Amino acid sequence: MRHATLVLVLLPLLLESGCSVTVLNVGRLPQAELLESSLRVGESTPEDVVRVLGPPSGEGRSQTPLEDAPRPMWAYLAERSALEGTTLRESRRGFLFVYFRGGRYDGYLWFSSLR
Amino acid sequence: MVARREDGRIRPGRRAVSRRGALLRSALALLAALGGFSIVVGCASTQTLGARPRVEALSSLKVGESTAADVLLEIGEPTGEGSARFRPEMEPRQVWSYEYTRIRSGWGSEDVEILILLVFLHDGRYDGHLWFGGGPLQIGSR
Numbered sequence: 049m050r051h052a053t054l055v056l057v058l059l060p061l062l063l064e065s066g067c068s069v070t071v072l073n074v075g076r077l078p079q080a081e082l083l084e085s086s087l088r089v090g091e092s093t094p095e096d097v098v099r100v101l102g103p104p105s106g107e108g109r110s111q112t113p114l115e116d117a118p119r120p121m122w123a124y125l126a127e128r129s130a131l132e133g134t135t136l137r138e139s140r141r142g143f144l145f146v147y148f149r150g151g152r153y154d155g156y157l158w159f160s161s162l163r
Numbered sequence: 164m165v166a167r168r169e170d171g172r173i174r175p176g177r178r179a180v181s182r183r184g185a186l187l188r189s190a191l192a193l194l195a196a197l198g199g200f201s202i203v204v205g206c207a208s209t210q211t212l213g214a215r216p217r218v219e220a221l222s223s224l225k226v227g228e229s230t231a232a233d234v235l236l237e238i239g240e241p242t243g244e245g246s247a248r249f250r251p252e253m254e255p256r257q258v259w260s261y262e263y264t265r266i267r268s269g270w271g272s273e274d275v276e277i278l279i280l281l282v283f284l285h286d287g288r289y290d291g292h293l294w295f296g297g298g299p300l301q302i303g304s305r
Contacts, residue, residue: 080246089251114249134273136266139212140243147249155253159245159260159281161213 069137075105075126077142083156092153097122097146110147119154122146128162209267213242216261216280218294229289234259234282247283257284267299274299 078101086100098104104122111118123145130138142160146153220237229237238261245258261280267273276298283290 083246083248084255089248112249134268135208136210136212136264139262139264141262142243155248155250157245157247157249157258159243159258161243161260161262 068132070131072127072129072131074128075142076102076124077126077144077158077160077162078102078124080144080158080160083144083146083158087153089155090152093151094122094148094153097153101144101146104146108145110145117149119147119149121148124158126160126162208269209265212264212266213262214239215263215265215278216294218278218280221292221294224289224292226290227285227288231284231287231289234284234289238280238282241282245281247281254285256290258282259284261294263296265298272301274301276300 082100087096092100101124105125106123108121108123109118110121123143125144126142128138128140129136140161140163142158142162144158144160145156147155147157216238218238223237224233241259242262243260245260246255247258248255259282261278261282263276263278265276267275276296277300278294278296280292280294282292
């Protein structure tokens, strides 16, 4: 009977753990207003960007048809996900890219579904 | 056959113990099967996050002419927003972002489809777009 009791106690826990909700928050998105209000295109330095936006999550390089030369870019990434068991209940992301040219702040692109 | 302990209590015979053990094993097997079935059925599903933007309708929009209302009508409601200033001489563009994720899970197979669309707006008019997507991408461990 001890085995049966153990199963009756563990089974609901097992079922619950299979579908319990886990919320994951990864990264941080800076305040986008600062891109225009506290930084100056062609003037602000990478140090200014770190001071205003904080250190980036990562870095990269960009040369789209809009650009005449490759530009270094910094990436700020954030994500919030809610998992119920193995099922994704919510997934929101935010991306903010900062471009540099000649060691100066040169533009940005950001978009986010985080609220 | 009924055996008695030294204290006089009746001790169940081997057959009785065996029958109880068999019942217990059957109950355990049934519970395990039900538990496994519930986990699979309870969490097996197709999940969609966001509405799939109608990227095929982008060709009906005209740069500098179509309004934000036209974008809403043709593409749908955005899931997020943003802003872009690609070049120093360029005025900032408003960005509407659309994220769509579809996850199919359960029955030993899991895959994901992702689509991201950015629509650029300038002075309330459609100014271009960027979209990319992929899938179904198999979920697995490497």
